[in-house]
Amino acid sequence: MNKNLKIAIEAAAAAGKVIMEIYDSENFWIETKEDNSPLTLADKKANEVINEFLFPTNIPLISEENKQIDYSVRKQWEECWIVDPLDGTKEFIKRNGEFTVNIAFVSRGKPRLGVIFAPALNSLYFADVSENKAFKVSIAPDDLNIDDILNKAEEILPSGHKDCIRVVGSRSHMNNDTLEYIEELKKKFGKKIEVVSKGSSLKFCLVAEGQAQVYPRFAPTMEWDTVAGQAICEAVGLNCISRETGKSMTYNREDLLNGHFFISHEG
Structure with a gap:
């Protein structure tokens, strides 16, 4: 498997664990960002965890919770990570479980790898576009063993419409x-x-x-x-x-x- 995909899966799983610890706590520490969207402690902690995994790859990183880098710099990048540490913060606050960790690897503007983890639903999705395959696996929030995750993953496929x-x-x-x-x-x-x-x-x-x-x-x-x-x-x-x-x-x-x-x- 692509080593960057493995790193992204591990990062998403680790971020999901941190998110669930906060999700199950009494205080989310909610504040409002400049665009009026909510920000919680889970957003910040998940971002910190993901940064720890992705920074060592020496691939530039765009994250919703990092300071945004000017396009005069970004346009020089051949590849980059793009991350949302907690997508669906409003769903997180509502406690309906429908929030995710999103991590993607982009090359020359095109998505090449993607990982989506819904920790409250124990559902992790990942894909390598070059391999034309995507997978889903059910994991517990504390299951961070990459070999176990890969061994249990099952391929997913779309469906056509009949009636x-x-x-x-x-x-x-x-x-x-x-x-x-x-x-x-x-x-x-x-x-x-x-x-x-x-x-x-x-x-x-x-x-x-x-x-x-x-x-x-x-x-x-x-x-x-x-x-x-x-x-x-x-x-x-x-x-x-x-x-x-x-x-x-x-x-x-x-x-x-x-x-x-x-x-x-x-x-």
Whole structure:
């Protein structure tokens, strides 16, 4: 296995352990960042753990919780890590379990490796795009043995749509762009549409493992929210298409804010 993928898996597992220790405690230590998003002690501690694993690789690192490096420097990078130490902080605060650790390796703007760990659900996903394979394994938060993780992992595959198309979205509220997209799917395929919901980057995993067929995201996200999920989806043959360009989303851009995109079998 790619040594960087092993390092990313170990980093995600270790971060997940720290996150769960805080999750099970009485105090999250919540504060608000400049963009009005919440920040907890778990975000900071998980970031520290991941930094300890990734810094020794001497590969540049973009993390939501690190100080952002100017593009004049980043544009020189051939490769980099992109990390979200705790994706779904709002889900973490709600204690619904649907939060993740996201770690991805990017080369020349393209996702090459992806790891997503949902520690409260004991679910870890990982993929190597060059191998065209993605895997899922159930692990306990304190199971940090990489050999055990790899031995128990099972390959995942997406599924086609037969009588119904399952679309990842929100049951309670969706914006007009998403509703219009769903109507386009109905007209194109003439099938029933079912909306399935999940927090954080687990939305990507639903499609990659065949529990849904389409994931439209027509609302703001950042690169660290999506790149690990995109790697997992692309490893199983799915497309992550920018609505703006009609091409696969790229990373380590000057603006780390993503445009609208969708995940599906079709471009």
